[in-house]
Amino acid sequence: MRKKAFLLLCSLMLALTAAGCGSKSTEGSKGSEPGSTGETSGDKKETVEVTMAYWANASEQKNFEYMVNGLEKEYPNVKVKMQMYPTSDEFWKAIPSAIAAGVGPDIIAMSDEGNYEYIKKGVLAPLDDLITQVGFEKDRITGSLYKGWTDDNKLYGIPYDSSTSMLAINKAMFEKSGITKTPETMDEVVELAKAMTTKDVKGIIGSIDPFHITQYVHAFGGDWGYGKTINSKENIAGVQFFVDLFLKHKVAIAPIEVGAPWDGEVFSQEKGAMSTAGPWYVGHLKEANPNMKMIALPMPKGTVAAQSAYSHGLSILAGSKHKEEAMQVIKYALRDDAQLNAIEAVGYSPAVSSLLPKYLEKNPELKPVFDNMEKVGMPFAYPEQTKAFHADLLKGVEEIIFKQDGLTVEKLLNDLQSKYGQN
Structure with a gap:
């Protein structure tokens, strides 16, 4: 991938x-x-x-x-x-x-x-x-x-x-949820995830991965800032929202919980009804589950409209x-x-922006996603020691979700700011 x-x-x-x-x-x-x-x-x-x-x-x-x-x-x-x-x-x-x-x-x-x-x-x-x-x-x-x-x-x-980020929804599961409006805000994401959660399926896939966590950071007005803003209140809010999908709302499943190598596999196997995702889901579904229909949406707002552009x-x-x-x-x-x-x-x-319509002719379902990228696209802006930062971020988030031993999102990001931040 x-x-x-x-x-x-x-x-x-x-x-x-x-x-x-x-x-x-x-x-x-x-x-x-x-x-x-x-x-x-x-x-x-x-x-x-x-x-x-x-x-x-x-x-x-x-x-x-x-x-x-x-x-x-x-x-x-x-x-x-x-x-x-x-x-x-x-x-x-x-x-x-x-x-x-x-x-x-x-x-x-x-x-x-x-x-x-x-x-x-x-x-x-x-x-x-x-x-x-x-x-x-x-x-x-x-x-x-x-x-x-x-x-x-x-x-x-x-x-x-x-490329960009998006929200992918299992169309059949959405239609059975009883909710008729696709989510435009993160609060609506939670409500839809609750409606699509069953004993066999979680409403959303929470991939403990820098790409996916960053989507929530951006949605709440945050930005890693190349290390300058790791522990900002906006970043804390975004990571906390991600954690709450597991601990507070109990609607999320991580790929590691079902032995899947990545989120797309959980989605195509229909063990998770929704996921932060990207255009590569289109090709993956054609190979892994060609009968499955997907709704592709721009990233919903937390406090701001934002999605990755990379x-x-x-x-x-x-x-x-x-x-x-x-x-x-x-x-x-x-x-x-x-x-x-x-x-x-x-x-x-x-x-080349003038050629994007040619791509969208083949993938019309992605047009709203790319339109939004052109308006509000953001870089990942990870700190200089990118690989080490990723490892410590993911280790900390896993500890918060699965160990629940007292580590908080605020403490985690404060520690990461001290270790990887710049003035």
Whole structure:
């Protein structure tokens, strides 16, 4: 599942920011400075090899190949070497070693859910000047997606797909609930969850996972703030609401309680009637339970309207010796034709806003969800030590729900603020 990929971060990479990348020119030694293509005698530009590293399944691999197919017609002096890894785990095991050996890639594809660690440690290069140099049209991309790639007013990645959060409801269970109006507020979520809870089914799936907990944080006006606001009253309210689904209202079930690896499996097995979710539920249900009908809704309000807006993006490593050429590759890879191929071949929702209607033609039930993302989309904004923060957050929430040994949400978030916060 794509949203899980950010959990597979490798802390070794953060210690390697000073190591150079090994992509090279194939003629002579000119063009080794960032942004330079160099020239040979006779004013002929030398060929520069730009390496792009990513993880992909079979359909994603075809789209990555399509992204760079024909590049030489636009940029005759640039060649792309593709480094594909079958899983994100293998990607994060290999890339740090490659950087240390001086043969790291120029471009990496990753999710913005865990990119803050790499931005703050200087692993990724700012792209603003490069965007201007190659004439990339930033405004083509859905604006809310840039929030997850921006720090200190500098941009560190170009989104190549888009995703968001939503509320998924089992349509048949909703129709049997006796409630006729779909929920627009979190209070209405609780009422519907109560109405759909039976001896065999819980009304809502409470996945103890950073993505899902963050949906409630956002709904109550909260934000992790990259570590600045971990223990804000809004965050406390959001996490407390999540906990209360289990302890106070007794309408929630966690995947770990039924031995399921993730929330989508609980939903498709119809052991939970409703869940915070994302567009990937559409594809999952087609495979896991094709007869099941789903209602997809924008995230309901707690105190504010908010839902996640995030993406996978292409970033340039700070150690790349060919940053301008790498940016030319990114510009070409984000052309409309490649985005349309991603819709057809992979089922991705595009990052280019003008092409989103093409995706929604195939998935009309998601239109209200993406409309809301464009209006109120927010980044995850996890603290710099993302992986460790996630582990401690989930450990604490599990302790509150399952051990009930005196730990409170307020104390948990205060402790996390002390450990992972920044001023």
